[in-house]
Amino acid sequence: MIRSRTVRNTPACPAANALPWRPLCAARPAMSPAWWRWVASRDSLTARLIAAGEGRRFRVRLLSQRLDRPHPDEAQALGLPADRYAWLREVALCLEGRPWVVARSAAPLTRLRGYRLGQLGERSLGSWLFRQPDLERSPIEVTPVAAPFHDAPGPWGRRSVFRHGRFAVLVQEFFLDTMADDLALPPR
Numbered sequence: 001m002i003r004s005r006t007v008r009n010t011p012a013c014p015a016a017n018a019l020p021w022r023p024l025c026a027a028r029p030a031m032s033p034a035w036w037r038w039v040a041s042r043d044s045l046t047a048r049l050i051a052a053g054e055g056r057r058f059r060v061r062l063l064s065q066r067l068d069r070p071h072p073d074e075a076q077a078l079g080l081p082a083d084r085y086a087w088l089r090e091v092a093l094c095l096e097g098r099p100w101v102v103a104r105s106a107a108p109l110t111r112l113r114g115y116r117l118g119q120l121g122e123r124s125l126g127s128w129l130f131r132q133p134d135l136e137r138s139p140i141e142v143t144p145v146a147a148p149f150h151d152a153p154g155p156w157g158r159r160s161v162f163r164h165g166r167f168a169v170l171v172q173e174f175f176l177d178t179m180a181d182d183l184a185l186p187p188r
């Protein structure tokens, strides 16, 4: 069942919190090569966006950062019991003020000790992650629906868990139609 693009996360409707994530390879037949190069990339998305922006000003716009219960599918991806709080961060990655990607990251509080990620502000989480020498990244999963926490439509979402020692963070990135328009990418 593919969720409509307008369904927003409603706590009363737990099903709405579970996006249809599936392994990257399962989505390959439906994904154009142009998008595959973005969605399947395992290095820093921030660095790729800056390069593709060709001089456009890059900015991380902080939409929300709080301690809250993650959605069930987020808790499950982190192996976190359902009722535990996590550090939640939602950002828009903008080029010349136009959001190309929105991202929602979730990290268990017990794994955050000693890392002052709450002070990231509008610095890219990726710029910190990819500086960690022993960074590990789980296989990428994809969903063909838009971000449930943001109104702009988009062709693909992806998620993976980054680990560094005991630290773990689930990073979910939703590519937007504005990025497809600005880079002349196919609809999906």
Ligand SMILES: C=C(O[C@@H]1C=C(C(=O)O)C=C[C@H]1O)C(=O)O
Pocket (backbone or CB within 6 Å): 043, 044, 045, 046, 047, 060, 089, 090, 091, 093, 101, 103, 104, 105, 123, 124, 125, 126, 127, 129, 171, 172, 173
């Ligand atoms: C994980 C990365 O960091 C990006 C920046 C984020 C942030 O600042 O919150 C979140 C997800 C990413 O799109 C990356 O650059 O690959």
